[in-house]
Amino acid sequence: MANGIKDKVAILAMGCSRFGERWDVGQEELMAEAYLEALSHAGITPEQIGAAWYSSHYDDIGAGKAGTPMAQALRLPNIGVTRVENFCAGGTEAFRGAVYAVASGAVDIALAVGVEKLKDTGFAGLPPASRGTFAPMYLPTHTNPGNFAQLARAYGTRHNISPGDLKRAMGHTSMKSHANAVSNKNAHLRKAITVEQAVNAPLVADPLGLFDCCPVSDGAACAIVTTPEIAQSLGKTLVLVKAIQLVASNGWEVQSSGWNGSYVHTARIAARRAYAEAGIAEPRAQLSFTELHDCFSITELVTLEDIGLADEGTAWKRMLDGAFDADGTLPCQVDGGLKCFGHPVGASGLRMLYECWLQLTGQAGERQLGNPSLALTHNLGGAPAQNVCSITIVGAA
Amino acid sequence: MTGITALAIHLPRLRLQRAAMAAAMGWLCPRGEARGARTLAYWDEDPITMGVAAARACLAQVPQARTAIRALTFATTTPVFAEPQQAALVHAALRLPEATRTQDVGGTMRCGLLALHGALESTDPALLIAADMPLNNPGGMAEMRYSDGGVSALVGGGPDLLTYRGGASLSAPFIERYRVPDRPLATDWEERWVREEGFLDLVPRAITEALAKAQLSAADIDHFVLPCVIPGAAKAVAQAAGLSRAKLAQPLDLECGDTGAAHALVMLARVMEDMHPGERVLVAQFGQGATALVLEATDAITTFPAAASAALAAGVTEGNYLKLPIFRGLMPWERGLRGRFPVNEALTTAYRNSEALLGFVGSRSPETGQVQFPPSRLAVAEAGLFAQTQQPCPFADLGGTVATATADRLAFSRSPPNCYGLIDIPGGARLMMDFTDPEAERLSPGDAVNFVFRIKDLDERTGYRRYFWKAVAAPAPSAAD
Numbered sequence: 099m100a101n102g103i104k105d106k107v108a109i110l111a112m113g114c115s116r117f118g119e120r121w122d123v124g125q126e127e128l129m130a131e132a133y134l135e136a137l138s139h140a141g142i143t144p145e146q147i148g149a150a151w152y153s154s155h156y157d158d159i160g161a162g163k164a165g166t167p168m169a170q171a172l173r174l175p176n177i178g179v180t181r182v183e184n185f186c187a188g189g190t191e192a193f194r195g196a197v198y199a200v201a202s203g204a205v206d207i208a209l210a211v212g213v214e215k216l217k218d219t220g221f222a223g224l225p226p227a228s229r230g231t232f233a234p235m236y237l238p239t240h241t242n243p244g245n246f247a248q249l250a251r252a253y254g255t256r257h258n259i260s261p262g263d264l265k266r267a268m269g270h271t272s273m274k275s276h277a278n279a280v281s282n283k284n285a286h287l288r289k290a291i292t293v294e295q296a297v298n299a300p301l302v303a304d305p306l307g308l309f310d311c312c313p314v315s316d317g318a319a320c321a322i323v324t325t326p327e328i329a330q331s332l333g334k335t336l337v338l339v340k341a342i343q344l345v346a347s348n349g350w351e352v353q354s355s356g357w358n359g360s361y362v363h364t365a366r367i368a369a370r371r372a373y374a375e376a377g378i379a380e381p382r383a384q385l386s387f388t389e390l391h392d393c394f395s396i397t398e399l400v401t402l403e404d405i406g407l408a409d410e411g412t413a414w415k416r417m418l419d420g421a422f423d424a425d426g427t428l429p430c431q432v433d434g435g436l437k438c439f440g441h442p443v444g445a446s447g448l449r450m451l452y453e454c455w456l457q458l459t460g461q462a463g464e465r466q467l468g469n470p471s472l473a474l475t476h477n478l479g480g481a482p483a484q485n486v487c488s489i490t491i492v493g494a495a
Numbered sequence: 496m497t498g499i500t501a502l503a504i505h506l507p508r509l510r511l512q513r514a515a516m517a518a519a520m521g522w523l524c525p526r527g528e529a530r531g532a533r534t535l536a537y538w539d540e541d542p543i544t545m546g547v548a549a550a551r552a553c554l555a556q557v558p559q560a561r562t563a564i565r566a567l568t569f570a571t572t573t574p575v576f577a578e579p580q581q582a583a584l585v586h587a588a589l590r591l592p593e594a595t596r597t598q599d600v601g602g603t604m605r606c607g608l609l610a611l612h613g614a615l616e617s618t619d620p621a622l623l624i625a626a627d628m629p630l631n632n633p634g635g636m637a638e639m640r641y642s643d644g645g646v647s648a649l650v651g652g653g654p655d656l657l658t659y660r661g662g663a664s665l666s667a668p669f670i671e672r673y674r675v676p677d678r679p680l681a682t683d684w685e686e687r688w689v690r691e692e693g694f695l696d697l698v699p700r701a702i703t704e705a706l707a708k709a710q711l712s713a714a715d716i717d718h719f720v721l722p723c724v725i726p727g728a729a730k731a732v733a734q735a736a737g738l739s740r741a742k743l744a745q746p747l748d749l750e751c752g753d754t755g756a757a758h759a760l761v762m763l764a765r766v767m768e769d770m771h772p773g774e775r776v777l778v779a780q781f782g783q784g785a786t787a788l789v790l791e792a793t794d795a796i797t798t799f800p801a802a803a804s805a806a807l808a809a810g811v812t813e814g815n816y817l818k819l820p821i822f823r824g825l826m827p828w829e830r831g832l833r834g835r836f837p838v839n840e841a842l843t844t845a846y847r848n849s850e851a852l853l854g855f856v857g858s859r860s861p862e863t864g865q866v867q868f869p870p871s872r873l874a875v876a877e878a879g880l881f882a883q884t885q886q887p888c889p890f891a892d893l894g895g896t897v898a899t900a901t902a903d904r905l906a907f908s909r910s911p912p913n914c915y916g917l918i919d920i921p922g923g924a925r926l927m928m929d930f931t932d933p934e935a936e937r938l939s940p941g942d943a944v945n946f947v948f949r950i951k952d953l954d955e956r957t958g959y960r961r962y963f964w965k966a967v968a969a970p971a972p973s974a975a976d
Contacts, residue, residue, distance in 0.1 A: 220832050223905050231841035235852050235951065236869065236963045238915035238929040239833075244903030248916055252899050255940050303903040304912075352927060353867050353875045355919040359899040359940075483899075483917060483927065 102341065102375040106201040108329035109337040109492065110322045111139035114452040117317035117440030118286040125154075125161040125215040125318070126171035132320035132445075133172050133211060140322045141332050144172075147322070148205025150179045151195035153188035153212035155443040156225065161213065168211055185479020186391060187344060188212060189319065189447025190488040194342050196323050206328055212449075213318035214442035224314055224443070242393065243311055245481035247303035250396040252359035254305075257411035261305060267414035268395035269296035272309045272437055274423050275392065279434025281464040286315045286440030296395075310395040315440030319448035321455075326495070335459045340472070340491040341375035343368045352483040362478060364487035365404035372489040373406070378472075381406050385491075386470035387429040387457065389450035391478040392436045398422075401476055402430070405489065424465065432457070432465050447488065450475035454492050497615060498655030499790065500560065503552035504764045504803050505545045505626075505645045506751060508933055509535040510810035511819060513639050519816035524634030531749030533642035535813055536628050538822040538909035539931055539950040542571040543581050543962065545645030546626035547588045547948040549757075551891070552802065553622070553647035554589065560652035561589075566596045566614065566621035570607040570756050573628050574599065575960065577676065584962065585624060587853035588948045590889065604629075604722075605782035607756040611648055612786055615659040620652035627755030630679050630823060637683050638819075640724040642752025646760040655793050656767065660775065661708030662788035665701045669693050669783055679825065690728045697785040699736040702777060705787035711775065713737035716789070718766050718776040720744040722758040732779075741777065750807045764803040770796050811933045822909065824953075833907035838954040840961055850887070855946060855964045857924055858885035866922030888922065890946065894969055895920040897942045900930070912936065918944060918966050931965040943969040 113135030115128045152168040154161055161167035165179030184191040189212035196208035219225045224242055254264045273293045279285040296309035329336055345364040351357040378384050392398035402413040407428060422430035433439050433453040454473040456462040472493035479486040510532035517529035546569060554561055569582040582597035600606045607625025614621040626645030631637035671689040674681040719741040721729040733743055744762045754761050759780040766776060772794045779787040820826045850856045857868035860881050866888050867875045874881040900916035914935035918928045930938050931949055944966035951963040
């Protein structure tokens with residue numbers, strides 16, 4: 099009988115490249131930047147890595163298909179490298195593969211790397227993704243801002259929030275993340291903004307304005323995982339995997355009219371399962387901080403409710419009250435989040451875990467929180483109506 | 496004797512103001528005529544979509560006739576494709592019986608009336624569709640006068656609105672306008688010659704012969720329909736043909752413009768609103784000869800809907816002349832990277848799913864009653880696994896309700912912002928759909944929508960275009976709904 103992943107695997111070390119418009123490097127260098135940092139913290143040699151998982155979303159403009167781009171970029175010792183792609187949850191998917199490999203006993207040490215080189219595409223925003231031959235014949239030409247703008251309108255309508263109040267709450271969400279990123283040397287956007295700037299920015303997809311949208315960035319992040327015993331033997335502060343849950347939409351939201359569009363169905367399921375796996379009964383009291391998939395400001399607000407950190411219809415008020423600021427009761431995106439650290443699609447899940455690892459091992463520098471013990475990361479790949487949602491919980495022993 | 500059992504038009508909602516056209520091009524080509532407006536097909540409308548819209552409205556007048564139809568003719572001078580046959584696409588969109596003879600006709604703006612003449616002389620129930628969007632040189636008079644629109648007539652298959660009394664079609668190598676396949680813009684000859692040697696010679700002779708076939712005299716005609724962009728020519732023809740008692744049909748030039756192959760029947764649709772039982776109308780059109788048809792109103796004419804007047808009145812004022820050359824692909828413009836994303840049509844996929852894509856047919860699960868799109872082997876159901884049991888469920892006439900909506904300024908569109916959202920369809924189905932028409936941005940959650948058949952994507956490299964259904968505000972702005 100399966101009993102979940104809790105406490106079976108430890109994060110040995112992590113690394114993260116500087117995110118941003120990295121005109122100076124390609125995806126190989128980005129991967130190496132993250133990997134070499136992780137390796138330097140891990141205290142192991144490459145030959146000790148038994149298997150690797152590699153996440154990259156855009157194979158046509160990025161590093162290419164299969165496992166070889168990473169195996170070559172990192173000169174891995176002829177081990178198995180599995181490329182995974184699961185929209186914006188790809189980084190967490192790579193992490194899940196590595197963690198499951200260690201938990202199964204198949205390998206002692208496993209590697210997960212996520213990378214995306216978006217600024218070689220020429221696009222502002224994410225490039226259009228291929229969707230097979232059939233879907234483009236009937237689906238609209240949509241963008242991610244357009245998909246999440248629908249979430250914002252439905253959320254506002256469902257909870258009777260005035261457009262002005264919702265804009266201010268979304269503006270505060272972004273203002274908070276900008277403030278958090280100022281001291282983060284790896285972040286893409288490091289300038290503080292005001293709520294007024296966010297509210298008055300040009301519209302991208304009504305009602306989302308420019309500051310409601312995260313940037314698209316170049317970047318890579320890396321995790322090396324192992325057993326708690328090996329981590330302890332190497333003298334590491336234990337950061338244990340408490341839960342990993344991943345939920346894919348099955349078509350119910352997008353093809354039947356049961357869902358009202360104001361929340362993310364998969365996130366609610368993933369959160370419930372993750373809390374059960376981690377043995378968390380009171381997430382608001384037990385979690386120290388979160389790294390949510392704030393691809394858009396509205397996503398962060400809705401997710402806070404979906405994963406039980408705010409009552410339904412109230413996250414916007416609590417956001418305006420500062421509950422999720424760095425000095426609030428439950429800090430959210432202390433590293434700047436997707437909004438300001440940046441969003442290289444295939445790397446983002448691992449970037450969130452990087453911040454968790456820094457915080458839980460006391461290495462977060464200026465943005466270090468006091469005595470954090472339990473952290474949650476969340477990714478949402480795709481659109482609110484059709485997506486892959488992942489939730490990972492990590493914590494001290 | 497057979498006759499017309501239903502007739503409906505479709506006019507694009509945009510009304511391009513002639514004053515705006517003159518303001519844009521008058522410095523180069525000074526024109527005195529700048530009154531009124533002409534219709535302008537939206538970027539996702541073409542003869543196929545306008546024809547489908549008109550035919551849906553036409554079939555809605557006699558719903559039981561759909562299964563009786565044995566012939567479908569699609570008439571246009573501005574075909575979308577040299578190959579494939581457009582009538583086959585229209586046939587699929589209308590979900591007509593498989594055993595329907597389909598054909599395209601064109602070559603002259605008279606092609607629609609020629610096809611109607613053929614149908615009226617036949618005994619098979621037939622659907623005729625004429626839709627056109629004539630293109631002319633920027634700044635010219637013809638560009639102002641011609642316009643975009645469609646019409647559909649059902650012949651047989653039900654009680655007549657108009658009974659056919661007789662008709663004639665004459666052929667002549669009179670070339671007043673020409674265009675070769677690789678050039679989109681037509682060239683017109685001097686209009687005095689067209690009036691004197693063309694209209695005033697050929698049309699009266701066709702009328703005389705049609706009256707003879709109908710065993711009627713000119714004095715028996717109550718209404719006279721003759722589209723002609725040359726001012727005064729129709730009146731002169733009426734006089735020359737002795738139609739002194741007949742009321743001359745309005746050319747609709749100020750509200751609509753001349754819709755080419757569709758226009759004789761567009762004008763007829765408007766005339767039929769005013770006809771009384773027993774009145775006779777003579778419908779004529781010119782083009783490499785002339786056709787004249789005599790039709791007599793039955794008692795059923797009193798039930799004919801005033802949909803043409805409604806469509807003429809449902810316009811949206813457009814003051815930007817450049818939308819015409821941009822929508823018609825006549826001038827390059829900066830599309831951005833998103834506009835360069837390729838449209839790769841997999842013809843295998845398109846055919847395999849043609850009933851869903853062209854006919855807008857989803858499916859219904861008999862176990863749960865749940866409706867869905869696209870159809871699939873496994874039903875969308877929270878209740879359990881239901882496989883291989885779904886039944887076809889046509890969506891086109893169901894309409895729906897907006898669940899979510901956005902106006903997206905990042906997505907590529909030929910008329911930004913790109914508007915779309917989730918639509919709930921009766922039976923529990925939901926589909927993310929494009930919103931279209933000039934007022935698409937107004938659609939909000941809770942609004943009722945109808946579905947219209949439109950261009951989905953254009954492949955700039957090959958010229959291929961694909962079609963699907965989109966949502967428009969209900970009640971629909973056109974006669975189609």
